[in-house]
Amino acid sequence: MTNISFNKFYKKFNILSLFLIIISLLLLLFKGLNYGVDFKGGTLIEIRTGENSINISTIRDSFNQMNLGDVSVKKFGNETDFIVKFEKQNSNDPKFIENIKLKLSSSIGDVDFRRVENVGPKVSSELLKSGIIAITLSLAAMLIYIWVRFEWQFSLGAILAIFHDVIITLGIFSLFSLEINLSIVAAVLTIVGYSMNDTVVIFDRVRENLRKYSDVKIFELTNISINETLSRTIITSITTLLALLSIYLFGGEILKGFSLAMILGVVFGTYSSIYIANPILVLLRVSQRTIVKEEKDQ
């Protein structure tokens, strides 16, 4: 078993986390998130061009001539693949996409539309709403579950750890203007589950040790528990990260944002189980009495 003094750095890392959360919140507030067509509405077209010589600006120029509102063009994996997004969505004109394709073919040659997504304003606002509800609901469900299984001090620690992970992950997405779409919501929910999972393992050990030792202060006790579960924490994080890394590197462009969000989530989730969840227990002066009292009540 390792014997690392994690608890010596509680304060320093808490300050760091607080700092990261504030920056993330500021980013979310002032820079905002880069919503994809799922949440903003509009049209997305994944294009494969016939020739290598065609670059982003040629494509942007030809789209700009079509009066489609704000157009953004990005490379997507291959040299010949691009993602084009624009505000206009006019799916009630059945020829809308066909006309774009015709115009594009005449200006840059043969193109293949590999994927078209066209989301109306009503649907996109509904999707955004249900995404927010899903995340809120999962946080509430976790809170309730852990409240039933542990004492309230533990629930608070676990929930703050989850908030920490979700906020910082979204902050990083805001900082680098990475796209937020439906799959990112799925990733965030998985992060919530993973972070909780990690915290619960350490908390279970803390509770067990609280029963075992009556004379050890919570400050020491959390450190013992972290060390006892450390090899498991590391091994599971590594295997999960190996799987996620494999998706990120080989799973194709569509899953890049999704797997990146989860990689960030796993890293922060592991960190927060140690440096957010545990210091909260110390701060709330959890002791053997906390759990004994609770057990008597039941």
Next chain:
Amino acid sequence: MLYFSKLRIISVVIFTLLFSYFALSNFFKFDDNIFNKNINLGLDLQGGSYLLLEVDNKPVVTQKIQSKILELKRYFKEKNLILKNFSINNDNIIFEVNSEDVNLVKEILDDDESEINPYFQQYKSHQFDFLEENNFFKLSFSRYGLVLLKNSSLDQAIEIVRRRVDEVGTNEPNILKRGNDRILVELPGLDNPERIKSLLGKTANLTFQFITQNSEESFGTEKLSFEDGTEEAIVSKRIILSGDNLVDAKPSMNSQTNETVVSFSLDRVGAKKFGKATSSGVGKRLAIILDGKIISAPSVREPIIGGSGQISGNFTFQSATDLALLLRSGALPAPLNIIEERTVGPDLGQDSIDAGILSLIIGFILVILFMIYKYKTFGFIANLALITNLFLLIGILTLFEATLTLPGIAGIILTVGMAVDANVLIFERIKEEIKNEKNPIIAFDSGYTKSRTTILDANITTLIAAFILFFMGSGPVKGFSVTLGVGILTTLFSVYFIARLLTSIYIIRNKNKEGII
């Protein structure tokens, strides 16, 4: 306890083999009829189109309000009650009643047996709500009256959509109701939905009305433009014949003009009406109107009494085919708007499958190598459990014919990464126990027991996330929640039955070995 009964071992083996067989049947075409289920590929993997249509109920409500006025007039006339000063305001019907009749009218409208304002027992609501003030009645659809109206127009619309999609002949379309005004159309394998979109975008309301010079026509007149936008004409509002009377329509060639036309035949009632109108209207021009646009307006040369005819109008063979299809499938009760469309080309789908499988294989190998490096023999056992887990997961997805999407494949890979967690928790616990307990069998046993609640807690949290995603998510994301959720169940099975069985066999055989784990 480490002891497993023979019965238990046999059932675990049978269960595992059975699901492995299910899983493998996706990849190898076993030549039998015992089990022919497959995992469905989502539209993002096999390519295809997803369309979400919304019924625009406004015209339906307006139409219903107008016909309700006629009904009210007729109904109360029979009862010798005088209703006057009818007007429509924001889909409210307003009329005036003589002051001595007010209570009677109220009674009729409020009666649970009312014919004119039906009462729906299951909703405890009338079709219309009403207010009365100074002898003026204001009728408006009740909440449930509106819901029922919307539902019935949705039911009709979905039927028509189904007919039109079927006629185009796409491969296994999926057409579903969504809420009370939406229709979801999934068209696997279709990478160019433009034709279907244009077919679904038309209401296909066909009418035959005479063109008139005389604006004093008793039915009233309206000015309509021709389909090609070149000219306008004044037509009588009297509808000679509508698309409802059509029994068949197909594209054909007019042998005299060598033009592509749509020929149609009428039912008996239609044929009678058409014959009568054309007999009296020889020399007049008869406009053929589709969705408010005149397709053509040929002159009637002679009475058409055979119950069949032709529509001409500069058709190409394709457009004649489509018009015939629309006429055969009937008119939509209300216009449909396409509010969401997602189309994936088949080669992108195939690329996604290839990338998904590649990353699954690589992720799997990395995890397996890491576990062997970390735990040696026990890593091997954990890996066997992991492989079984994968077979079970795919087997269950096959059994339920679940839909696998690209995020779903990511869910499987993630399961591979997270599934070892339970075994790691157990192995680490055993390592701790073995320090204080000389007897490895007891140490192993308490390792399993003491880690159990932690494992349950840890997995339930992920399961909660998967559940919420399943109920809130849509399309591809739903596929992720399915694989993630089922993955947790198969993980628990493989850990507690497969890995535990193998561990116990190993321990009993090597109980005297030093440093067993």
